[in-house]
Amino acid sequence: MKKDYLSYKSNKKPFSIWDLVVLGVVILLVVVLLLVLFLPKDAPNYINVYREGKLVKKVKIQDINNSIVFETNGIRVLMESDGVTVIASDCDDHACEKIGKITKKGEAIVCVPKTITVSLS
Amino acid sequence: MKNKKRLAVVAIFTALCLLLSYLESLLPSIFPFIPFAKLGLSNIVILYTLICFGIGEGILVMGFKCLIMGLISGNPFMILYSLMGGILSVAVEFFLIKLGKNSIIAISAAGGIFHALGQVAMASILTGSSSPFVYLPHLTIFSAIAGIFTGFLVWILVTRIPEKLIYSKNE
Incomplete structure (x- = not known):
């Protein structure tokens, strides 16, 4: 809306002090995700x-x-x-082949168009 | 008059979105270990629409872009995927715009992260497993960086494009 637009237009600074809050939340999220997903690294x-x-x-x-x-x-x-590796796929994007070999517990290869998931447990 | 302008805005910005998405799909993937990670250049157009015109136009541009790109790519899963990411990111971006505290760059980064979150959630629903969440840490970091880049471009557009090109005198 015009009001929002004008407030951004009049403010010449590319960053705001409140961006630190967003940054903090993002860092926290990534750390928590990494801890939850990758802490157990058993074979x-x-x-x-x-x-x-x-x-x-x-x-x-x-x-x-x-x-x-x-x-x-x-x-x-x-x-x-x-x-385990996905070596061939007859779908269009071949994303699952590009992932390569997964070796750790909890890792997975996901092929959405084929609704196939390969995981290690 | 207002409806005609809205129609024109949505049409032009959707076309721009499609052009950027198409150009982006021609580029090779940036990181081989996350082959589906993209810069999200169309987010430039969607965020700009959200800031200048509001949530209605933003949702329409995003929705049309997802639908048409999905049809062009010939992969119907793409539509569900990008719609889920798109709706979440537009909602978050609009909320932060209305909050009025953050810079455009931070809003764009937050939108990018929620786009990734939406796509992973959709992948999880479609495959019926929680495994797609394994990609979330890399995707979050990548989306934040991509969001900062596209947000910087939106900031340039908002501050450099003259106001009279966007609004008529009586608006």
Whole structure:
């Protein structure tokens, strides 16, 4: 609205002292998120593949000798003893392939167009 | 007259948004480990619309942009995704504008973070798992930086574009 516009127009400074509040909240949020998500860094025990929220494949990592290739809904997953990679996808953006290999407990590869999630637990 | 102006504003700013989104989609992704992270250049137009014209125009520009970009990209999931992020970021940006305490740059950064939050929440709903939240720490940091960059551009636009180009005399 014009009132808001004019107040920004008349104020020539690019920052305001109140921005520190926003900055503080952001830093707090990131620290909390990092603590919650990445504090437990044990070696993973299982590779889980979900499709539309349902578990379709669960592999115990200790049981993998060389590697296992699992395919569901156009997504090819390479399971190895040290981690898991999405190696092929027939969707358009191939974002899940670019993530690379995940190796830690709690990490995940998410492919939204295919509703596939690969996670380590 | 007012409705005609609103129509023109929404149409022109939506077109600008689409142009920026399209140009951005031609660029390679900035960080390979977060391939879906984008600068969000269209946020420049949406935030500028919010500041100069208000929430109604802002929501319309954002909504049309999400819908049309989703159709162009041929990926219907994109629409749900960007709508969720867009609604959250527009709401937060409008709230902070009305609060009137923060600078445009901080408002843009906050909007960027809530956009990321909305998209992660939508990804979580669509995949039926909480795993997408794993990306949130990197995405929050990246969105804040991207928001600061786009917010700086909005600040330049607001302070440099003459008032008479935006409002007629009797407004």
